[in-house]
Amino acid sequence: MMKRSTVKELLGSGETNREVLLKGWVRTRRGNNQVAFIAVNDGTVIHSIQVVAVMESFPEEVMKRVTTGSSIAVRGLLVESPGKGQQVEIQAGEIEVLGDADPAVYPLQKKGHSFEFLREIAHLRFRTNTFGAVFRIRHALSFAIHQYFHDRGFFYLHTPIITASDAEGAGAMFRVTTLDLDHIPRKEDGSVDFSQDFFGRPTNLTVSGQLEGELGALALSSIYTFGPTFRAENSNTPRHVAEFWMIEPEMAFYDIHDNMDLAEDFLKYLIRDIMENCGDDLEFLNRMVDKTLLERLEFVLKHPFERTTYTEAVRILRKAGRTFEYPVEWGLDLQAEHERYLVEQHFERPVILTDYPGGIKAFYMKQNDDGKTVRAMDVLFPMIGEIIGGSQREEKLDRLQNRMREMNISADELWWYLETRKFGTVEHSGFGLGFERLLMFITGMSNIRDVIPFPRTPRSAEF
Amino acid sequence: MMKRSTVKELLGSGETNREVLLKGWVRTRRGNNQVAFIAVNDGTVIHSIQVVAVMESFPEEVMKRVTTGSSIAVRGLLVESPGKGQQVEIQAGEIEVLGDADPAVYPLQKKGHSFEFLREIAHLRFRTNTFGAVFRIRHALSFAIHQYFHDRGFFYLHTPIITASDAEGAGAMFRVTTLDLDHIPRKEDGSVDFSQDFFGRPTNLTVSGQLEGELGALALSSIYTFGPTFRAENSNTPRHVAEFWMIEPEMAFYDIHDNMDLAEDFLKYLIRDIMENCGDDLEFLNRMVDKTLLERLEFVLKHPFERTTYTEAVRILRKAGRTFEYPVEWGLDLQAEHERYLVEQHFERPVILTDYPGGIKAFYMKQNDDGKTVRAMDVLFPMIGEIIGGSQREEKLDRLQNRMREMNISADELWWYLETRKFGTVEHSGFGLGFERLLMFITGMSNIRDVIPFPRTPRSAEF
Numbered sequence A, B: 001m002m003k004r005s006t007v008k009e010l011l012g013s014g015e016t017n018r019e020v021l022l023k024g025w026v027r028t029r030r031g032n033n034q035v036a037f038i039a040v041n042d043g044t045v046i047h048s049i050q051v052v053a054v055m056e057s058f059p060e061e062v063m064k065r066v067t068t069g070s071s072i073a074v075r076g077l078l079v080e081s082p083g084k085g086q087q088v089e090i091q092a093g094e095i096e097v098l099g100d101a102d103p104a105v106y107p108l109q110k111k112g113h114s115f116e117f118l119r120e121i122a123h124l125r126f127r128t129n130t131f132g133a134v135f136r137i138r139h140a141l142s143f144a145i146h147q148y149f150h151d152r153g154f155f156y157l158h159t160p161i162i163t164a165s166d167a168e169g170a171g172a173m174f175r176v177t178t179l180d181l182d183h184i185p186r187k188e189d190g191s192v193d194f195s196q197d198f199f200g201r202p203t204n205l206t207v208s209g210q211l212e213g214e215l216g217a218l219a220l221s222s223i224y225t226f227g228p229t230f231r232a233e234n235s236n237t238p239r240h241v242a243e244f245w246m247i248e249p250e251m252a253f254y255d256i257h258d259n260m261d262l263a264e265d266f267l268k269y270l271i272r273d274i275m276e277n278c279g280d281d282l283e284f285l286n287r288m289v290d291k292t293l294l295e296r297l298e299f300v301l302k303h304p305f306e307r308t309t310y311t312e313a314v315r316i317l318r319k320a321g322r323t324f325e326y327p328v329e330w331g332l333d334l335q336a337e338h339e340r341y342l343v344e345q346h347f348e349r350p351v352i353l354t355d356y357p358g359g360i361k362a363f364y365m366k367q368n369d370d371g372k373t374v375r376a377m378d379v380l381f382p383m384i385g386e387i388i389g390g391s392q393r394e395e396k397l398d399r400l401q402n403r404m405r406e407m408n409i410s411a412d413e414l415w416w417y418l419e420t421r422k423f424g425t426v427e428h429s430g431f432g433l434g435f436e437r438l439l440m441f442i443t444g445m446s447n448i449r450d451v452i453p454f455p456r457t458p459r460s461a462e463f
Helices: A007-013 A115-120 A129-152 A210-220 A256-277 A279-288 A294-300 A308-318 A336-346 A399-408 A414-421 A436-443 B007-013 B115-120 B129-151 B210-220 B256-277 B279-288 B295-302 B308-318 B336-347 B397-406 B416-424 B435-443
Strands: A018-031 A035-041 A051-053 A071-080 A090-099 A173-179 A203-205 A224-229 A243-252 A307-308 A351-357 A373-381 A385-392 A429-434 B020-030 B033-043 B049-054 B070-080 B088-099 B173-177 B203-205 B220-232 B243-252 B306-309 B349-357 B373-381 B385-392 B426-436
Touching: A007 A018, A007 A051, A007 A090, A018 A051, A018 A090, A035 A071, A071 A256, A071 B088, A129 A224, A129 A279, A129 A436, A129 B129, A129 B210, A129 B295, A210 A224, A210 A243, A210 A414, A210 A429, A210 B129, A224 B220, A243 A256, A243 A436, A256 A279, A256 A351, A256 A373, A256 A436, A279 A294, A279 A436, A294 A436, A294 B373, A307 A308, A308 A336, A308 A351, A308 A373, A336 A351, A336 A373, A336 A385, A373 A429, A385 A436, A399 A414, A429 A436, A429 B279, B007 B020, B007 B049, B007 B088, B020 B049, B020 B088, B033 B070, B088 B129, B088 B279, B115 B243, B129 B220, B129 B256, B210 B220, B210 B243, B210 B426, B243 B256, B243 B435, B256 B279, B256 B295, B256 B349, B256 B373, B256 B385, B256 B426, B256 B435, B279 B435, B295 B435, B306 B308, B308 B336, B308 B349, B308 B373, B336 B349, B336 B373, B336 B385, B373 B426, B385 B435, B397 B416, B426 B435
Parallel strands: A051 A090, A307 A351, B049 B088, B306 B349
Antiparallel strands: A018 A035, A018 A071, A035 A051, A071 A090, A173 A203, A173 B173, A224 A243, A243 A429, A351 A373, A373 A385, A385 A429, B020 B033, B020 B070, B033 B049, B070 B088, B173 B203, B220 B243, B243 B426, B349 B373, B373 B385, B385 B426
């Protein structure tokens, strides 16, 4: 039996005038009574390959089933194409229809469906040019992330998804339970008896693997997580989903400067990798989705990231001579409009801000000696603002304990976290990168629902 | 400032007689009043590097803090070691104690803690030889999986963790909810009003990404998932955890034979990769944890996997001339004892069984024309039995619909799954591999709780 060749293999092959076997889905068909030109795609690359079928060589009942969306197997001769726009094509010898797609009901008949419509048929949208490109890039970006860390001696750590801790306070959490909601067991005082739940206590879906990641780094030196995280926030915006993937490297013996060096190198590596390995898909997205895409990627690559403090950023913003929607004041968090001003207008390059007020940052960040700021670092990008948030971590037990007390974070619950500061504590740092946010930046897609295969949003968990 | 060198870099470096900066954790310390021999480990490799410190060169108050578990920075000369068991060592010039580890309370003082005890301090067990080895191998195996698929044109697909479907029926599920368990909203008939839940309907944690994986494969040709999956089964055994990672490749245009070829090649690739890249860690585990480990890995590599049918396996087992705990009868599922007999006693090689009775397999498997069996395939390994379960999928709409009716699976709920059989359906196949199960096989660890960083089991969700 002849081995099937993928479209990628056929288009990349210089070797023509040989018999090949192609299997794939019909994207379009044109032609006339004499000859049919059938564009076949199998998802391996954005391009389809053209199959040329002389009508009289095939039974009519076969050819009439070769419609958009149908799946076919074609055996034929791979030849140089006389037509424009393709190097090679297949002169069909045999055509078999594997599966029909009734033109009366197949939803991807015509081109130019809206992204909103395609979201409702997310099971089929992989078959479009745009979403094929997006999800091939999603794969390539995932792989580049693993490659980057692997090459640098980082260990991939699978931190837990179900957690009994809610200490990070990064957002609202989903409850995970096996209690029968029709018959919730209750204690004498009427409260829920979680001792009867699966884990014997209340549990939630994780909002971050960082605290557990630190445990790994404080033994293996450098680790990273890359897994799903969750927010139960009722936010229906183009930037929010309830389930998304995060990358969180954590490194022992790294101070905030090492951390910034890593973040900048990492982001540039990933963008360069996608530009090198997904050129066809990127070019398509640049043409059809966002004409400034390639330019914006180049913008990130060509500049050293500006590094300055939050305090300096506030000074710049206050004398910017323009009105922002949100107030700028030392002690308040920066909004995307402020971050974008710094990147796009003021510095004209990506920016890393450090040393934020402790009051707007998490309990685990290293406290500066000024008693006011912490060793946070946020990496700011054009168009989206914050792309990475990180910090050097507080490695001193007493300072960490004081901070937790101030912020009402239970030391009992985090006994294991505190023990890493009791036993051989060391300077360490890390950061978090929202995978989908980076993917939006790299693909030009403006709705996060369009860069994750099956988005989870308020009132929507289809597929 | 001098750049820190990792233990891996130092031990792998031929270049001696140069000043280096080492940071890590003290594993052991021996010596006398004149000289201290300090074994320092930073988790980058299983070996520690020996630091030799002439006592009179350092303040007493520093040296007395250099105890097991403390973290230190050492600046000194990397020299060839005159001692046995190591190529190089460091003659300490400066020693700084970064973090103490009070010998009176540090739990990893003595060697030879039980795995049970170490599970209770999972935040610290990364600092032991065994768990350092296990989690370095866990990383290497993850990376090898990504590398394998990437090199073969598969796309990594992130299937959803939160799902509204419970159709796969692979096991009990965890409920995911934002309803207030103290005040469950109810409909007029008294049932829970899930329209007020986050997703507007009941949702659970996924037991498999396969059905969504098929959607990807039926557009992109070949995909794989690698993510967390969940079982809410109250099983307290060395083989069960509630949260574990699965790999599920899914390939369009693959029949069951292609599927078997892939599974065998994949498993051999992974084992070969770990033997090549994690030799030191494997050797340690072979010496300390399971003396038959390397032999068993070789056993898998050196044999072509035997391929036969379930029906033939039942025939072999029935005339085996030995008693099994569980009955052997056509139509019943095979147990690990049966699977191990086939692999270890009868064929003396890994085995792939195909064509199981439809009654013991999932609804989506391709039905054979005999009306009794389905195109399932299970890969059986020594010691553990089933390591991979897979099948060719039913691509014919009517047969799939009939089967779903017979098994009471809602076609309404799975409308999107059925549509892939309506529109350009093609032959396709896939399988599932439990990541931790393979990791147990490769590390020789006999309890699944010891190959995942922070295991989730009934009544236990610590860390």
